[in-house]
Amino acid sequence: MSAGKLQGKVYLxxxxxxxxxxxxxxxxxxxxxxxxxxxxxxxxxxxxxxxxAKAQIVFVGKSSGRQAFSQREIEALLVRRxxxxxxxxxxxxxxxxLFGRGGEEGEALAAAGIPFEVVPGVSSALGAPAYAGxxxxxxxxASEVTIATGHEDPMKPEASVDWAALxxxxxxxxxLMGTERLAEICQRLLEGGVQxxxxxxxxxxxxxxxxxxxxxxxxxxxxxxxSAHSPSVIVVGEVVKxxxxxxxxxELP
Amino acid sequence: MSAGKLQGKVYLxxxxxxxxxxxxxxxxxxxxxxxxxxxxxxxxxxxxxxxxAKAQIVFVGKSSGRQAFSQREIEALLVRRxxxxxxxxxxxxxxxxLFGRGGEEGEALAAAGIPFEVVPGVSSALGAPAYAGxxxxxxxxASEVTIATGHEDPMKPEASVDWAALxxxxxxxxxLMGTERLAEICQRLLEGGVQxxxxxxxxxxxxxxxxxxxxxxxxxxxxxxxSAHSPSVIVVGEVVKxxxxxxxxxELP
Numbered sequence: 367m368s369a370g371k372l373q374g375k376v377y378l379x380x381x382x383x384x385x386x387x388x389x390x391x392x393x394x395x396x397x398x399x400x401x402x403x404x405x406x407x408x409x410x411x412x413x414x415x416x417x418x419a420k421a422q423i424v425f426v427g428k429s430s431g432r433q434a435f436s437q438r439e440i441e442a443l444l445v446r447r448x449x450x451x452x453x454x455x456x457x458x459x460x461x462x463x464l465f466g467r468g469g470e471e472g473e474a475l476a477a478a479g480i481p482f483e484v485v486p487g488v489s490s491a492l493g494a495p496a497y498a499g500x501x502x503x504x505x506x507x508a509s510e511v512t513i514a515t516g517h518e519d520p521m522k523p524e525a526s527v528d529w530a531a532l533x534x535x536x537x538x539x540x541x542l543m544g545t546e547r548l549a550e551i552c553q554r555l556l557e558g559g560v561q562x563x564x565x566x567x568x569x570x571x572x573x574x575x576x577x578x579x580x581x582x583x584x585x586x587x588x589x590x591x592x593s594a595h596s597p598s599v600i601v602v603g604e605v606v607k608x609x610x611x612x613x614x615x616x617e618l619p
Numbered sequence: 620m621s622a623g624k625l626q627g628k629v630y631l632x633x634x635x636x637x638x639x640x641x642x643x644x645x646x647x648x649x650x651x652x653x654x655x656x657x658x659x660x661x662x663x664x665x666x667x668x669x670x671x672a673k674a675q676i677v678f679v680g681k682s683s684g685r686q687a688f689s690q691r692e693i694e695a696l697l698v699r700r701x702x703x704x705x706x707x708x709x710x711x712x713x714x715x716x717l718f719g720r721g722g723e724e725g726e727a728l729a730a731a732g733i734p735f736e737v738v739p740g741v742s743s744a745l746g747a748p749a750y751a752g753x754x755x756x757x758x759x760x761a762s763e764v765t766i767a768t769g770h771e772d773p774m775k776p777e778a779s780v781d782w783a784a785l786x787x788x789x790x791x792x793x794x795l796m797g798t799e800r801l802a803e804i805c806q807r808l809l810e811g812g813v814q815x816x817x818x819x820x821x822x823x824x825x826x827x828x829x830x831x832x833x834x835x836x837x838x839x840x841x842x843x844x845x846s847a848h849s850p851s852v853i854v855v856g857e858v859v860k861x862x863x864x865x866x867x868x869x870e871l872p
Contacts, residue, residue: 380741382643383739385645386644387643387644387645387648387738388643388644388645388738388739389643389644390635390640390641390642390643390644390741391639391640391641391642391643391644391647392638392640392641394644395640461741461745461749462749463745463748463749463753463754463755463756464745464754464755464756464764465756467758468754469754469756469757469758469858469861469865470757470758472752472754472864472865472867473861473864473865476864476865477864481867482867483867483868484749484750484752484867485640485641486636486641486741486745486746486749486750486826487741488633488643488714488739488740488741489745492714492716492717492739492742493739495716496714496715496716496737496739497737497739499725499737500716501716501717501721501722501725502716502717503716503717503718503722503768504722504723505720505722505723508779509767509768509771509779509780510765510766510767510768510779510780510785511717511765511766511767512763512764512765512766512788512790513763513764513765513766514762514763514764514790515756515762515763518762526761526762526763526789527762527763527789527790528787528788528789531784531787531788532763532788534781534784534787535765535781535784535785535788536779536780536781537765537767537780573739605722608722608726611725611726611729611730612722612725612726612729614725614734614735614736614737615736
């Protein structure tokens with residue numbers, strides 16, 4: 367960085383899963399000094415209370431009634447503002463590098479010679495189950511957890527997630543963006559070896575005040591008898607049964 | 620909760636991966652009002668700056684020269700202090716419900732009728748790779764990630780992680796507590812189908828000022844030519860190659 371030259375920077379910041387209390391200290395401090403905040407999760411709006419009063423706040427996500435920015439347009443915006451010397455916070459739901467496309471934004475910034483930092487956040491893949499009383503691992507029940515995206519057609523031969531192979535693992539499965547294809551995904555997990563009676567939980571609005579948790583068996587989910595609202599975090603595994611004892615959130619006044 | 624009766628509560632709180640800036644706002648607020656703080660990660664000591672000045676701070680982890688508390692002893696301590704009416708923060712490295720044994724502590728508290736809450740944290744399984752410039756998922760490279768513990772003997776037939784089956788998945792693998800058995804684990808991943816040239820990263824002291832990252836191939840790790848310091852977060856997958864472009868932390872002044 368040449369001395370005296372105006373040098374902007376981009377911060378790829380995890381916004382956490384929804385509950386504003388799950389934002390990190392570093393994220394809050396960066397919001398307080400940001401010149402620009404680009405955000406796309408509507409659930410992040412409560413976090414904007416911590417943004418610098420002079421910051422320009424730009425919503426770049428999808429909303430009904432108007433066209434979302436494309437990923438390439440967002441990257442170009444980040445680069446442009448940083449080249450102008452701005453401190454830019456790119457606020458992303460959950461964690462920026464776990465299904466957050468933060469890696470792509472980092473690549474675009476690196477290619478343009480823009481300095482950047484990553485601020486990890488609590489992923490909804492972990493936060494939502496925690497608030498639902500579901501530990502992703504538990505002694506004697508699950509020693510591994512796989513987090514996968516369900517946005518692709520699981521029947522495509524070139525699909526990047528091999529759900530039947532995943533069904534061969536004994537651990538917990540967490541599926542993000544999978545509500546639309548839930549029946550096909552669960553069918554493939556069954557074919558892979560997960561038991562029909564294996565419990566499934568669908569967590570909507572996880573960690574927020576209106577969190578909803580619904581449960582079924584893998585057989586019910588595979589048959590299409592059970593449908594989950596979009597978006598929901600789906601958990602497949604014996605750990606779901608621990609909710610009977612660990613659902614601390616529903617007990618709160 | 621009967622009116623007027625002194626009622627304690629236990630908070631199972633994620634301390635994050637090491638960088639104090641990755642603590643959540645909720646965790647910091649709870650530390651500030653705690654009567655007791657029980658912690659076991661030595662890396663958490665910087666976080667204790669936020670603890671209530673009157674709080675009793677109790678280290679219950681392993682350290683050289685003295686016996687650690689057993690898991691059952693820790694659970695009994697939490698119950699006892701809550702029954703006395705105290706606000707108890709149980710601070711756990713990373714996230715309490717991802718290899719944190721928070722589920723077990725929650726069960727003990729539920730069995731004793733003690734109210735509790737869970738405060739998720741940034742897991743070292745996500746935070747350390749992020750600070751090393753490794754996205755766990757990346758468009759066109761990895762659509763799933765499995766996080767597994769390597770503390771068991773992978774050659775035992777009853778081992779709860781089937782590493783060869785895990786080798787059959789295309790996604791990223793993150794191994795915690797796996798440095799001692801790294802060669803055997805990587806051998807099984809090879810048998811399962813991961814390519815010999817697949818890159819492996821070992822991240823020590825992840826997210827802290829002394830973070831160290833070392834890389835090798837899966838073949839080198841399986842042969843025992845490569846050894847990782849304990850504890851390290853191990854990442855196996857093509858995403859490790861993105862470090863060339865995304866290693867933002869080493870660029871910092």
